[in-house]
Amino acid sequence: MVERFQIAAEAVGAIVKRFTTLIDGAGYVTSVTGTTTVAAPTLPPALRRALPDLTLAEPADFAVAGAGISVARAGIAATGSLLLELTDPTDRSATALPPVHLVLLDITTIVPTLADLAGLLAENLNRPSPAYLSLTTGPSRTADIERVLTIGVHGPKELHILMMEGDASWTRD
Amino acid sequence: MDKGLIQQKLDNTFLRRALKNFAAAYPVARAKAFEGMDFEELRVRISGFKEAGLEQLPALVEQFTASAEKAGARVHLCTTPDDANRTILEIIRSKNADFLVKSKAMTSEEIELNHYLERNGVSCLETDLGEWIIQLAGERPSHMVMPAIHKNKEEVAELFSRETGRECPPDIPSLVQTARDSLRSGFLTGQVGMSGANVAMADSGTLGIITNEGNGRLVTTLPRTHIALVGVEKIVPSLTEALDIIEILPKNATGQKITSYVSFIKGPTGDEGRELHIVLLDNGRLRLAADPAFREALKCVKCGACANVCPIYELVGGHVFGHIYVGGIGLVLTPFFHGFDKAEEILKLCIGCRKCNEVCAAKIDIEGLIVDLRDRIRKPFGQKFLFGTLMKNRKLFHAALRTAYLAQKPFQGEGGRIRHLPLVLNRETANRSLPPIAERPFRDLVETGTGTGKSKGEKVLFYSGCLADFVYPEMCRDTVTSLEKLGYTVTFPQEQTCCGIPARYSGEMEVARDMARINTDVLLKEEADYVVTICPTCTMSLKHDFGKLLADDPVYAEKARRLAAKTFNFSELAARKAETGDWRLGTGKVPQTVTYHDACHLKRGCGVHEEPRKVLQELAGVEIAEMTDCDKCCGFGGSYSIKYPEISQEVLKNKLENIAATGAKTVAVDCPGCKLQIEGGLEAAGSPVKVEHSATLVARRIG
Numbered sequence: 058m059v060e061r062f063q064i065a066a067e068a069v070g071a072i073v074k075r076f077t078t079l080i081d082g083a084g085y086v087t088s089v090t091g092t093t094t095v096a097a098p099t100l101p102p103a104l105r106r107a108l109p110d111l112t113l114a115e116p117a118d119f120a121v122a123g124a125g126i127s128v129a130r131a132g133i134a135a136t137g138s139l140l141l142e143l144t145d146p147t148d149r150s151a152t153a154l155p156p157v158h159l160v161l162l163d164i165t166t167i168v169p170t171l172a173d174l175a176g177l178l179a180e181n182l183n184r185p186s187p188a189y190l191s192l193t194t195g196p197s198r199t200a201d202i203e204r205v206l207t208i209g210v211h212g213p214k215e216l217h218i219l220m221m222e223g224d225a226s227w228t229r230d
Numbered sequence: 231m232d233k234g235l236i237q238q239k240l241d242n243t244f245l246r247r248a249l250k251n252f253a254a255a256y257p258v259a260r261a262k263a264f265e266g267m268d269f270e271e272l273r274v275r276i277s278g279f280k281e282a283g284l285e286q287l288p289a290l291v292e293q294f295t296a297s298a299e300k301a302g303a304r305v306h307l308c309t310t311p312d313d314a315n316r317t318i319l320e321i322i323r324s325k326n327a328d329f330l331v332k333s334k335a336m337t338s339e340e341i342e343l344n345h346y347l348e349r350n351g352v353s354c355l356e357t358d359l360g361e362w363i364i365q366l367a368g369e370r371p372s373h374m375v376m377p378a379i380h381k382n383k384e385e386v387a388e389l390f391s392r393e394t395g396r397e398c399p400p401d402i403p404s405l406v407q408t409a410r411d412s413l414r415s416g417f418l419t420g421q422v423g424m425s426g427a428n429v430a431m432a433d434s435g436t437l438g439i440i441t442n443e444g445n446g447r448l449v450t451t452l453p454r455t456h457i458a459l460v461g462v463e464k465i466v467p468s469l470t471e472a473l474d475i476i477e478i479l480p481k482n483a484t485g486q487k488i489t490s491y492v493s494f495i496k497g498p499t500g501d502e503g504r505e506l507h508i509v510l511l512d513n514g515r516l517r518l519a520a521d522p523a524f525r526e527a528l529k530c531v532k533c534g535a536c537a538n539v540c541p542i543y544e545l546v547g548g549h550v551f552g553h554i555y556v557g558g559i560g561l562v563l564t565p566f567f568h569g570f571d572k573a574e575e576i577l578k579l580c581i582g583c584r585k586c587n588e589v590c591a592a593k594i595d596i597e598g599l600i601v602d603l604r605d606r607i608r609k610p611f612g613q614k615f616l617f618g619t620l621m622k623n624r625k626l627f628h629a630a631l632r633t634a635y636l637a638q639k640p641f642q643g644e645g646g647r648i649r650h651l652p653l654v655l656n657r658e659t660a661n662r663s664l665p666p667i668a669e670r671p672f673r674d675l676v677e678t679g680t681g682t683g684k685s686k687g688e689k690v691l692f693y694s695g696c697l698a699d700f701v702y703p704e705m706c707r708d709t710v711t712s713l714e715k716l717g718y719t720v721t722f723p724q725e726q727t728c729c730g731i732p733a734r735y736s737g738e739m740e741v742a743r744d745m746a747r748i749n750t751d752v753l754l755k756e757e758a759d760y761v762v763t764i765c766p767t768c769t770m771s772l773k774h775d776f777g778k779l780l781a782d783d784p785v786y787a788e789k790a791r792r793l794a795a796k797t798f799n800f801s802e803l804a805a806r807k808a809e810t811g812d813w814r815l816g817t818g819k820v821p822q823t824v825t826y827h828d829a830c831h832l833k834r835g836c837g838v839h840e841e842p843r844k845v846l847q848e849l850a851g852v853e854i855a856e857m858t859d860c861d862k863c864c865g866f867g868g869s870y871s872i873k874y875p876e877i878s879q880e881v882l883k884n885k886l887e888n889i890a891a892t893g894a895k896t897v898a899v900d901c902p903g904c905k906l907q908i909e910g911g912l913e914a915a916g917s918p919v920k921v922e923h924s925a926t927l928v929a930r931r932i933g
Contacts (some may be wrong), residue, residue, distance in 0.1 A: 065487070088330050102451035120418055136488045146500040147449040153444060169471055171488070178494065182434045187301050187497030189450075189534050199377055199406060200387050201360035204252055207406045210359060210442020211413065212490070 058132045059164050059220065063230055067138025069195030070208055071139075072119070072218045077223040083107035084127065087212060089217055093123025098149035101128060103227035105194070119150045124157035128228045132167040138173060138194040139218065142181065149189060158213035160193070163225035231432045231575040232548065233876070238548040240880060241783050244382045252379065253544045258483025260535075260589075264475035272478055277593035287519040290432045290465045291510060292813035295576060297435030301497030303506040309461075311341035314511050318343060318424075318457055319350055321507050325455050327352070327421040333439075333446040334358035336374055336460045336532060337511050340567055346612035357445040359409050367394055372548030374534040375483045380547050380700045384766045410803055411444070423449030427460040428531070429475045430508075434469040436496040437508070440479055443491045450495060455505045458495075462515050463528040475531050478591045483533040499699025514566045527562045527599055528593035536560075536586035536596055541863045547881050551579055558586035558596040565603060574607045579874070581881070582735065584834035599779075604737030621745065624727040628671075631700045635884070662871075662879065662910035665701050672706035674697045676722045687717035688759040690803070693749075693772065695765030696728050697902040705902060708929035709764050709800055715932050716807040716849075718760075725752045729771035730779075732868060739779070743812055746776040750789045756852040761822045766832035766901050767868070772797040773836065799832060800925050801900050805841035808848040815851055816933025821920075823853045824927070825894035827885070827908065828861035842900050842924055850927035855892040859884070865909035882911045888920060897921045 060114075063073045076082040087110060094114040104126075107109075114122040127148070129139040139160050141150040152158055170176055181188050197212030208214060221228065239245060283290055295305040305763055308314035322330060330352055332338065344354040344365070356365040360377035364370065366389040371377030376384070387400035390408050398408055417423075425446055429438040437458055439446050450456050466472055472840055481487040498506040519525050537557025548556030549623050553564040553572050559579060565573035577600055586596040657803045659751070696708045710720045730745030763769045773794045774817050780786040807813055826843060834838045839861065846852050865871060865881030885908060889897055897912075899905050899921060909921040 059587060069487075072687075089575070120414070138492075138602075138686075140490055144499045146451050146504070149447065153447045153451060171477055175469060175473055182431070182494060182496055184437050185300065187499045188436075188494070188496040189496070189499045191447065192492040194490055194492075197442065197490050199359045199443050200484070201358070201363065201376060201443075202381070202383055202402050202405055203248065204376065204379065205402045208401055210410055210443040210445070211357065211404055211417070211448055 058167050059168060059222075060118055061134040062132050062164075062167050063220065064137075065135060066078070066218055069137060070187060070198070071137060071195050071218050073220060075219045075220045075222055079103060079107050079221075079227060081222075082219050084220055085217075085219060087111075089157065089159060090124045092116065094121070096122040096155050097126035097149045098151055100126060101227050101230045103230060104128075116147045116150065117211050119154045122151075122155045122162065124159060125151040125155040125161045126161075127152050129160050129162040130166065132162050132164075132165050133148065133169075133171055133174060133176060133192070135170045136194055138171070138179070138192045141191045141193055142188075144187065144189045147216050149191070152191070152193070153212055156209070156213060157215045157217070158193075158196075159217045160219055160226075161219045161228055163190060163228045164220050164222050165225070231579060236546055236550055236874070236876060239330060239550050239799040241878060245547055246381050248379060248382070249544045249547060252491070256485060256538045260514055261426050262306065262482060263481035263485045263487050272474060273591055273593045276474050276591060277529060278477060278590050279466060279474075280752050283466055284463070284519045284525050284528055286467070287516060290467065291462050291516075293432040293437060294430055294465045295503040295510070297433060297436070298497070298508055301435045303435065303497050303508050304516045305508045305510060307510045307512065309512045311513055314341050314509055314513070315343055317509055319347060319352065319458070321455065321457055321688055322347070322352055322422050325421050330354045330424055331416045331420030331449050331453060332356050332361075332421050332424040333426070333441065333449045333539055334361050334377070335424065335459050335903055336371075336422065337426050337537065338677050340370060340513065341459075341511065343440065343779070344551060347915040355413070355420070356415045357416060359406065359443060362409060362413065363389060366390075366722040369812050370549070370554060371556070373537055374532055374560075376534075379421060380549065397753070401825050413460070415604070417445070417448040417452050420453045422447070422455045422457060423453035424457045424459060425450055427458050427464055428479060429472045429678045430465045431472050434496055436469070436472075436494050438472050438476060439491075439495065440489050441491045441493070442454065442486075444491060447491055447493060450493065454706060455504060456498070457507045458510060459509045459511060461513075463519065463530075463856055478534050482535040482589065482591045513916075514678065518566045521780065523564070523602065524562075524599060526594050527559065527566070529594050530559045530563070531591050533591050535589040535591060539585040539589050539757065541585065541865070541881050541884075542581055542585060542805055542877060543878055547741065552576060558600065561588075562596060562599045562603065565606070567673050570607060573603070575602055577607060581863055581865070581870045581878075583830035583863035583867070585830070585863070599761055601735055604735065605739040607737060609737055613736055613738065615735040617741040621728055621733060622741060622746070624725065627728065628673075631667060631671070631696070635669060637788055662882065662907065663913045664910055665906060668701050670703065672703035673724060675703055675707065676724070687719055689757070690718045690720045691753055691756060692722045692759045693722050693726055693761055693763045693768060694722070695763060695768040697906065698764055700924075701906065702902050705764065705923045705926060708923065709762075709925040712800070712804065712925050713762065713933070715929070716804060716813055718803070719759070721750050721756065723756060727752075731767050731771050731775070734775065734779075736869060742775070743779045746779045746790065750776060750780075750786060750793050754789055759796065760803060761793065762800055764800045764900070764902065765799065766799060766829045766835060766838075768901065769797060769799045770831045770835035776897045799836060799838055799841075799900065801832075801842040801845045802838055804849055804924075804928060808844050813849070814933050816931060817929035819928050820850055820852055820931045821894075823855050823894050824857045824896040824898040824922075825857045825889055825892040826860060827857070827889075827904055829899060829904050830861070830863050832900050833861050839889045842898075845924055845928060846898055852898070852927065852933045854898075855894045856889040857892045859888055864904050864907045868903065871907060878907075882907060885915075886915065890917070895919055898924055898927060900924050907909065
């Protein structure tokens with residue numbers, strides 16, 4: 058299923074990397090973000106500790122941040138999609154404004170198809186409180202001019218998926 | 231329809247190329263997206279819950295409203311476009327705003343929101359790339375999913391240069407970057423954002439939005455007020471149904487397994503003071519949902535697949551083939567959303583090939599609804615006489631056809647074919663010659679004893695159809711010969727008359743109903759095992775339409791059911807014999823290789839496409855060299871080829887190219903109409919390729 062996820066995600070233009078430790082994953086994040094400011098309003102504490110040199114952008118400056126970082130709640134193998142829980146608009150902006158989006162995914166949360174996510178989606182949507190859930194599949198795209206596929210319109214131009222294969226329970230903290 | 235506009239689109243080489251390339255690429259991408267999935271099972275399920283939902287739409291609206299309001303959204307049910315426009319303006323004004331930043335919503339096009347708001351001092355910014363292009367051009371979408379498919383990069387570059395005040399080169403990636411840069415400030419400064427929704431869930435009050443560019447997420451995130459304009463028919467009971475729609479829509483729309491983004495939005499999110507307004511648009515939908523004859527149209531999920539496969543859309547695009555909603559379903563929805571006056575002309579543009587039905591995500595009988603709607607539009611002068619008086623009276627109708635035999639004489643050329651019709655018809659039929667009406671129709675040949683009563687097998691009543699009877703009597707004779715050689719006893723009931731399809735397609739439903747009654751009586755009078763036709767349109771008529779037309783008449787509804795049960799196309803019955811082996815190959819000459827053209831009404835009207843191939847290979851003993859798009863319309867469409875000869879000829883041109891590419895010297899068909907059209911095109915082009923009905927090849931081959 059992990060293989061299928063990777064193939065499907067790469068087929069729609071995502072950059073997929075696999076890591077066994079948090080440290081390796083953090084190293085990749087740093088290599089992508091470089092010295093730019095990063096929109097990452099809700100990083101898991103363990104990841105934040107592993108990225109001591111990260112320059113976090115203020116929400117008001119997300120539009121000029123170089124990258125955004127999020128943690129996925131689940132993945133769909135059939136389509137290479139990521140489920141993101143983005144009820145807070147600040148979290149949403151971090152995934153929508155910067156040109157680069159990095160998402161960490163615990164591979165144990167990958168399900169075969171969209172239908173297999175029904176339970177998790179329903180659990181979130183059937184609570185009385187407001188919610189905003191997002192399935193993200195590859196970078197933003199358009200084919201509106203002469204049907205030529207062009208990557209990166211209003212959303213991220215690059216989507217990096219970090220598949221965490223070891224103990225990734227920290228992603229849920 | 232404005233003939234000038236049609237010609238203008240036909241002459242637009244960019245549009246033609248763009249749509250032709252798309253028509254070729256779409257089926258491949260779509261098939262790949264559905265790989266490993268059961269499309270039929272999925273769409274049957276969607277059709278089922280959509281149908282059930284429409285029957286209780288007011289209750290779903292009520293439930294959705296309660297759920298969404300419980301989650302903190304404000305729901306406004308608007309009856310008319312005016313109500314919706316006013317409501318949206320009031321929301322914007324209540325925020326002291328004069329600017330609306332929008333993602334794509336067909337409902338907004340439907341109510342012409344931008345015009346209304348701009349008249350009232352609110353500026354609108356479309357941020358979907360295609361929508362922005364057409365907003366800058368001051369046009370309307372020509373496709374539901376790809377609104378600017380009719381614009382080339384040079385035109386886009388010109389629009390962007392004018393808008394940005396700097397030279398934009400016609401390079402697609404750089405044009406996309408220009409859109410990103412130019413529209414950014416709109417997202418960041420907009421106080422009010424607008425989206426549509428692809429689905430709405432009644433139990434939780436959640437909206438589902440399916441997008442690719444990322445603008446939908448920005449307009450629902452950055453502005454503190456979000457207005458969603460949603461047609462009431464988008465409401466489904468729960469997430470379960472919504473997931474089916476999310477599963478099918480991108481695959482059917484663009485051949486994507488899923489779009490880049492699918493958002494589930496429940497209530498206003500974020501700090502205090504953020505608002506979500508859901509404007510539910512009725513605009514005739516609730517009334518339509520209560521109309522059992524046409525409510526099926528509201529099952530539409532707006533994927534646009536019906537346009538993607540339409541041979542007429544492929545030629546003229548959405549500015550001709552549609553109003554605001556385009557494609558097959560656009561033709562159906564227009565009268566209900568925008569009035570019959572807007573629909574009158576476009577309803578006539580459908581050629582009736584049923585390609586749309588085959589791909590519809592909600593299994594809507596789009597073609598059937600178009601035909602039924604023609605009953606409700608104004609009829610051309612003289613049509614009532616033609617159908618009401620002439621066609622209902624078989625003797626008069628057949629006498630008229632015999633007179634036509636004499637009238638055509640002056641126009642017949644070498645070999646008897648008609649190459650030039652007089653006066654105005656001349657130019658438009660120049661690319662196709664016509665076969666003459668036969669001196670003696672088949673019905674006269676039978677009277678003098680041609681071809682019946684030679685076998686003692688199961689009894690077949692042969693229903694030839696008018697075209698075969700009066701233009702191709704030899705095709706009828708070959709059918710009888712084939713059936714007899716296959717062991718059937720064949721009778722031709724002399725009182726049979728037109729199946730009524732021309733009347734039905736022209737909106738004369740009462741006449742069609744009368745024809746259905748007459749033929750049902752004629753064909754049930756004599757005991758027989760089968761009724762066999764060689765015209766797929768007649769087969770479809772006898773098998774499906776009669777039952778539908780006579781549904782309200784208990785006596786005839788039962789008769790129509792009995793007739794339908796024993797009606798078959800020639801190839802279906804012949805294929806059965808191919809299996810029994812109860813026949814032998816003769817010594818007659820047939821070509822070694824043929825290519826096969828699937829008649830629209832045989833494949834999609836009757837679900838028959840394997841049998842003809844079996845018959846050709848096993849009974850006629852030929853090899854089949856399949857052509858590209860073998861099941862795509864030839865452009866005949868009955869009277870369509872006379873009403874819209876310019877379109878018909880272009881559809882035919884594609885078919886002739888595909889035939890030529892196979893190298894086959896014979897095209898086999900199972901439809902006299904397709905034979906007339908294709909043969910006429912080949913003949914006018916000076917091609918030596920012949921067109922033969924399967925029955926002719928079988929008659930020649932078996933002993």
